[in-house]
Amino acid sequence: MIVRTIRVRTIWSVRVPLPVLSLMLVVFGLTTGEFVIAGILPDVAAGLAVPVPAAGRLVTAYALGMIVGGPVVTVLTARLPRRPLIAGLVTVSVLANLGSALAPGYGLLLAARFAAGLVVATFFAVAIATAVSTAAEGRQASTVAKVALGMNLGIVLGTPLGTLVGQHLGWRAAFAAVAAVTAAGLLMVLRFVPAVPAAAASVRGELRVFAGRGVRLAIALTAVGNMGVVTVFSYIAPLLTEVSGFGEGAVPVLLLVYGAGAVAGNLLGGRLADRALMPSLAGLLAALAAVLVLFWAAGGVRVLAVPLVFVLGLLxxxxxxxxxxxxxxxxxxxxxxxxxVNASGFQVAAAFAGWLGGAVIDDGPGPRSLYLVGAALTVAGLGIALSILRGDRRAAAESEHRLERVAP
Structure with missing residues (x-):
């Protein structure tokens, strides 16, 4: 199979196969659709004549859609060929975003946001599996990173641009723009993504993998390892203004700095994982915990806070x-x-992180302590990573010992 590529200019020169680029564009649209609501929330509330907290439940509806849809939709579609499945999932997303743009009232908009979230976790799972199936041996993690680059760009570029569209053309136009971008990704998927057969495993086989300790530990690593930094990022605006002393006008600029670090970190993490998966993960988690502690100690110094924001996004x-x-x-x-399920678990962890951060700020020692809470949670994730690493090395040693015993 011949796979055409396109060269994407980032801080590194990266060759992106057109099937991966197609999936990346869809991820960009889905991510923009998830996060743009934060920038246009007051406009949505005013347009529908509901309080801002009620409009905030639109975010919850989307997250619940992801949490429920991840396992349910994946099980129901497990035997479908991947390209038609991807096309169907993206079509649902396009229609749900169009429904969001056209919803005449709050109830229908709430239902449309739930529907938009339903297909996201399954799409990510199928997209990653499809992209990895086209990757050369030893390039799986960097291929995952290229697909995930769409998420970075959705946060860094898509969300601010969507917010601008919503502010100048109305909040409905923002959802219509998301639908248009995602539809463009769908056309590219139909043109460039190869026909990949359905997964070989049955639904029972897909469910059976959870009996393995390795899968459970890997999902726990994602949930716990990300929870600390998500707790901090959920409250990054008050941390930058109240702890670091920046004005509110500086927050969007600092978020761009964070986003630039995120793009660099995504590509770096993929390359490191290709070389040494668990050792690199353990090292990155240790570095992340150290940066969070450093932010707690020196985050009040603005000249240090700016590079720390970049490094935090990177890690x-x-x-x-x-x-x-x-x-x-x-x-x-x-x-x-x-x-x-891993994607759904991340959403559950993110929801818990939001509650935990609020509890620390309202009933605890204050916002600055969030950095230490985040560091402690990251260390817990590091503990899981080290446990997996020890298990891998023990299994490798046992395998080598068995080979030595049977060797002539």
Missing amino acids: AFAIIPGMQTRVLTAAGAAPTLAVA
Whole structure:
């Protein structure tokens, strides 16, 4: 099979196969659709004549869609060929975003956001599995990173641009723009993504992988390893203004700095994971915990806070490709449901992180302590990574010992 590529200019020169680029564009649209609501929330509330907290439940509806849809939709579609499945999932997303743009009232908009979230975890799982199936041996993690680059760009570029569209043309136009971008990705998928057969494993086989300790540990690593930095990022605006002393006008600029670090970290993490998956993950988690402690100690100095924001974004996204790849390798021949549940588990962890951060700020020692809480949670994730690493080395040693025993 001949796969055409396009060269994408980033801080590194990266060759992206057109099938991967197609999936990346869809990820960009889905990510923009998830996060753009934060920038246009007051406009949505005003347009529908509901309080801002009620409009905020639209975010919850989307997250619930992801949490429920991850395992349910994946199980129901496990035997479908991948390209038609991807096309169907993306079509649902396009229609749900169009429904969001056209919804005449709050109830229908709430239902449309739930529907938009339903297909996301399954799409990510199938897209990653499809992209990895086209990757050369030893390039799986960097291929995952290229697909995930769409998520980085959705946060860094898509969300601010969508917010601008919503502010100048109305909030409905923002959802219509998301639908248009995602539809463009769908056309590219139909043109460039090869016809990949359905997963070999049955639904029972997909469910059976969860009996393995390796898959459970990999999903726990994603949830716990990300929880600390998600707790901090959920409250990054008050941390930058109240702890670091920046004005509110500086927050969007600093978020761009964070996003630039995220793009760099995503590509770096993929390359490191290709070379040494678990050792690199353990090292990155240790570095992330150290940066969070450093932010607690020196985050009040603005000249230090700016590079720390960049490094925080870099490390937060450098761990993602390796974590996804670990789930894929642990699940073996039946990875789709495991990756989808992994995405749903991340959403549950993110929801818990939001509650925990609020509790620390409201009832605890204050916002600055979030850095230490985040560091402690990251260390817990590091503990899981080291446990997996020890298990891998023990299994490798036992395998080598068996080979020595049977050797002539």
